[in-house]
Amino acid sequence: MTPHTRKRLNVWVVHALLGIWVIICLLPPVMLVAASLNRTALFRTPLDLLTFRDFSLENFQVAFTRGDFWFFFTNSVIISSAAVVITLVVCVPLAYGLTKISGRTRQAVSFGVLAMRFIPYVVLALPLFLIFVNLGLSGSRFGLLLAHLSIHIPFATWMLVGFFDTVPHELEEAGIVDGCSPWNLFWDVSLPVVRSGVIALAILVFIISWNEYLFALFLAGNDAQPLTVGITRFLGGTEAGAEYGIIAAYAVLVIAPVILFALFANRYIVSGMTAGAVKG
């Protein structure tokens, strides 16, 4: 085998393996789309569904009208957006401040923040259920939002500290010479440097809130249920699979926003997800 043919083989093998992985990645969402766009998805093989031989938008029509879609959608949008706004307002100054305090205290606080990231969600969800019953918050969007914040705040703080650490010291020192107030140093000097990190964080927080299910199952009651609970409700009587198509249509609507983020804002998601990797 000459070096030339060996190199060509490599190219094909590499691309074939990557291609297989892409197929595995995309198969579940693609099957959802295929099933949702066929009039019936029952008793049909995957390949048959992908031919779209009885194409129809009927399933989406049913998903919108029968499944209380807009009720769940409103809850999801309100909770996810509020979670993003509050997390940013709370955590951006917090993370900035952490990079400004001295070694030992900073280490202790950072350790606390990191430790909070390890808490299993169910550990918080169970007592929150009881606390909310006591406070009359159960089944309210506000309660569910608080629960979301309990995972977002440690996560966001930890990630943002990593971003603020990349701001060169000289920048702030120049600001001090120019007579900036502490607020100016934060808002006008440091924050612009980490802007793309903040955007990345906002997108990740939105995705996490949008996808969240455990807290919603425990705490949402009847009035605050988001889309993730909505789809399992929809599943209820159709265990036999008679309504695959409608469930698939509903599922496509649920994942549409996060898939769009992955396709069009992946630069931010990647930078956010790999942020802590180098530093730990």
Place this chain on the structure above:
Amino acid sequence: MASRREKFTRGWWFILPGITLMVLIVGAPLAMGFYYSLHDVFLYSFRNQVFVGLENYRRVLEDPLYINALRITTIFTIGCLVIAVGLGILIAFLLNARQVKFRSMWLALFLIPFVMTPVVGGIAWRFFIWQQEFGVVNQVISLFGGDMRYWLLDRETALLATIITNSWHLTPLSVLVFYAALTTIPDELHEAGRVDGAGPFQALWYIVLPMLRPHILFVSIIIITSAFREFDMIWALTGGGPGRSTTVLSIFAYNRGIANQDMGMANTIAFTMFVIMATVAWLYITVYRRRFQEH
């Protein structure tokens, strides 16, 4: 000296509001969870809480169902860890191969399992991948003349199927981190390897893996914490069944607390999960400091 002091106080003004909220919002439920774990608390007579000390913990540790859930959680976590890290390194290595073009496009597609809502991912896998007659897995198996299986409905295979599904969800994270790390390995190192006659797999083993060690530790810890607490995906796939073959601790605690209304025991189960994770976190930080920061 004055400037140092000023620097100190300036930081605290930014920190205090956030840290207060964080302690309230995370610390309060944690403390209450511990409080409830020391009491008999039932949802149907919520006002009637009896202090029982550590009795709940003794009951939990003697409960074969708890031990079973702990065993399943451990298998699930280790399974996801091995698959996600192994596949992640392999795919990142392939993606980093010199001939691959359009890398950001590949990455965007690889990202999809990670961002896709876990509950919906679970439903999609259950209906279209693991389904016993028309699911993709069984279709492929029958294409090669193998035996179709009732993947999610069979005690023998349900846990394996949930592990594979959850690994599908977690692998993108490890691909991203390893790929980001690989791009920082200087080309000269690969060149040196090539000159020395190293094939691609020797390069992977002798050059890439040692470079990735701190990243493997980082990815492992994220995957362990995520898989250990996983609820959504398993709930959507099997609901903890068949039998108790996929009842991980999160689902076990949910069943005890909400379905059986035994909140004292549920909080005890959850708090043992917290203790386990706290230990893992502590180990991680100790190892990380010792291995990678002191030199």
